Amino acid sequence: MYVAVKGGERAIAAAHELLARRGRGDRAVPALESDQVRDQLGVLVSRVMNEGSLYDPDLAARAIVQAQGDALEAVTLLRTYRTTLPRYGATVALDTAGLPSERRVSATFKDLPGGQQLGATFDYTHRLLTDAADDEPAGEGLGTGLRPARPAEAPAAADGHLDARMPRISDLLGAEALLEEHVPSPGDPEPADLTREPTIFPMSRAERLQALARGDEGFLLSLGYSTQRGYGRTHPFVGEVRVGEVEVEFVAPETGEALPIGRIEVTECQMVNQFVGDAVTPPQFTRGYGLAFGRAERKAMSMSLVDRALRADEFGERRVGPAQDEEFVLAHSDAVEATGFVEHLKLPHYVDFQAELVLIRQLRAVHRQRDRAGHETTAGDRVGQSDSIGGTP
Amino acid sequence: MGGTTVDEAERGALRRRAARAFSNAPRAALAEHWLAWADRPGVEVLRGPEPGLVMVQGRIGGTGDRFNLGEATVTRATVRLSGGALAAPSIGTAYVLGSDVEHAGLAAIFTALLADEATHDTVIAEVVEPLEAALADRDRAVRTAARTTVVDFFTVARENAGALASDEDDE
Incomplete structure (x- = not known):
């Protein structure tokens, strides 16, 4: 059972302020904007949207920045946010073959x-950490060590197959x-x-x-x-x-x-x-x-x-x-x-743990008594010890 | 309810095109079209623009029973336009994915203009078609880049002689 605690408001406020400072880091470095996260950390944004069960790259990027990159904290922010919004209905089921895939x-x-x-x-990349500054043309850094393809390198054959x-x-x-085969059940039931x-x-x-x-x-x-x-x-x-x-x-x-x-x-x-x-x-x-x-x-x-x-x-x-x-x-x-x-385990469990302390002290007291009694009857013999652990009188 | 006329079917197809163009357009492009609109009618906001959710559904295996994939943010707005070049006061409702309330508001305005006889054709010619062209340009660029990544894998093992339609021996 968890018993709530009160107090500590000032320390908590100070801790949150410290958290914000840690998240901001060195002030000589520009602050991270959420649109940078949305566009340049797209895979992380996708993960947060999936586990947050909410498609909105802008909100997911904001959540990631606010959570200082803790994906699960960002997921929780999205889940919480969604509960504040009304649901207008369900979409028509997606046609995943409707548009040409990338x-x-x-x-x-x-x-x-x-x-x-x-x-x-990322398939077929070398998975070697590169020095982005050496490897990438100025202003075209992809942050992956990969060079962006020049438009001139695109094969002309691409034409005509665009709508393949x-x-x-x-x-x-x-x-x-x-x-x-997968076909809808009769009546295409609402899931x-x-x-x-x-x-x-x-x-x-x-x-x-x-x-x-x-x-x-x-x-x-x-x-x-x-x-x-x-x-x-x-x-x-x-x-x-x-x-x-x-x-x-x-x-x-x-x-x-x-x-x-x-x-x-x-x-x-x-x-x-x-x-x-x-x-x-x-x-x-x-x-x-x-x-x-x-x-x-x-x-x-x-x-x-x-x-x-x-x-x-x-x-x-x-x-x-x-x-x-x-x-x-x-x-x-x-x-x-x-x-x-x-994570709730780290919250104050003082009352809970107090009960455990009382119990373990009782058990140890019983144990001591038995041990003493054992010494008196079978002097020097330690046999009684293992029996008494967790035992009731 | 006496059957859909050809005219209504055409109107419906145009509404689809317009909704696609309005929802996929950058908000700034819609705003430009609205500022450039000659003889702008008065706008009364009847509802919203307000953010909400839609549950996105997929199908098992792509084609089977529906399932709930997860939600997406959507913004909706309903406006009533009057005056300007309109034949009569006109109401428009728009739903746009995302949480940009201005985007939904502008889409609702153009939806109302589309619904009016006097402005319908102008919306198609001066707003929908340019937005469609811009989207097509964007799609073409994305798809051209994607098509440069088409590979022809070949198996190093000896191909089975004379196999035409069968790749099943390849690993």
Whole structure:
């Protein structure tokens, strides 16, 4: 039980002031502006938007600056902010193949329609720390040690393929019925919403995906990794990863008409996993799905691995690993909940701990008495000691 | 409710184009168009502009059942315009992703101008089309840069002889 404390207002105010000073750092260095964070730390901004479960790069960048780069603190700021706003409704479901992607690669098909397009990726970089000052032309620093491509270097062949269709990998494999098909259930049901309804296990796959989408990237990464190492193996291949803008449509209650309201950037991962089949259905590849705000490839990939692992019951697979345990995964994936419970331990627990002190002193008193009694009866013999620990008189 | 006329379908398509242009345009571009608008009508704000949320939905596997991906900020505004070149007072409502209240307000104004017979064609020609052209330029630049990253991977292992449609032996 936690018993609240009072007092310390002045010290707390001073601590917050000190925090602000630490965050500002050396005043000879220009202060960090949130638009710099939004544009130059886009991957971090994406992570904060995902775990904050709120798409708004400007707000996420502001939160990161305010949190002095503590991603989880920034996530908490976004989560708190969202509770102050009314919700006008739900968008029309995104069409992730609607606009040309900036990045679209497949690890399973080499020559897929639309081509393998690397886009902006850390893949194939040397992962060597470079001296940005030496390496980058003035004013063009990317902060990654990578040089920006000169427009002149762009191959002329790019023309004419700008609107190249990039069909989903599932549409290609699906055409041969090699891949499990995903079509909407009859009536295209409204998905349950974890932010509005109590958590009841087992969850639908839609609810699980919502939880994973806002789940901690590191936690999902580790769980995904565990499935690869044998704790619930699913034999995954990246069917497709795509990163790019998608158009968002919304049916305004005033007009009842679906209209575009802007674009958001998303990352999507279609994981293709080993087959299932039965007497009726011939063997088919199964699928895991990941979708995330912004540039969040690791998150989308991890999400798709865990999504597939959590479908164990659906495919009659034996549950042998933590990643297949829905309650374990979904009850611990939310970083805001996790940090709240872990970090509350540092708050004053004086009354709580006082009770523990009283108890342990009692136990030790009993122990001493027994020890003394033991010395008197079996002089020099230490046998009684181990029996008395935690024992009741 | 007696069936959609061709005219109404065309109007609907134009409303889509306009909403796309207004929401994707930089706020400064919309503001310029409004300042450049000849004979500006009076603007009465009926609601907002106010920030809120929409729940963004995706589909499982891209094509299956819907699920809630997470929320996005959106700003909405409703305005009534009167006077100026308008045939009659006109109401416009706009929803724009993000938390820029001025952006939503300007989008609502142009939506109201679009709804009026007298100003409809001018909005399309002088606002929507230039904004569309600017967006197309931006998209072309982004896509041109992206297309420079197209790779032709080749497998070092011997390709299976005569395989046409099958890549399944490649690893």
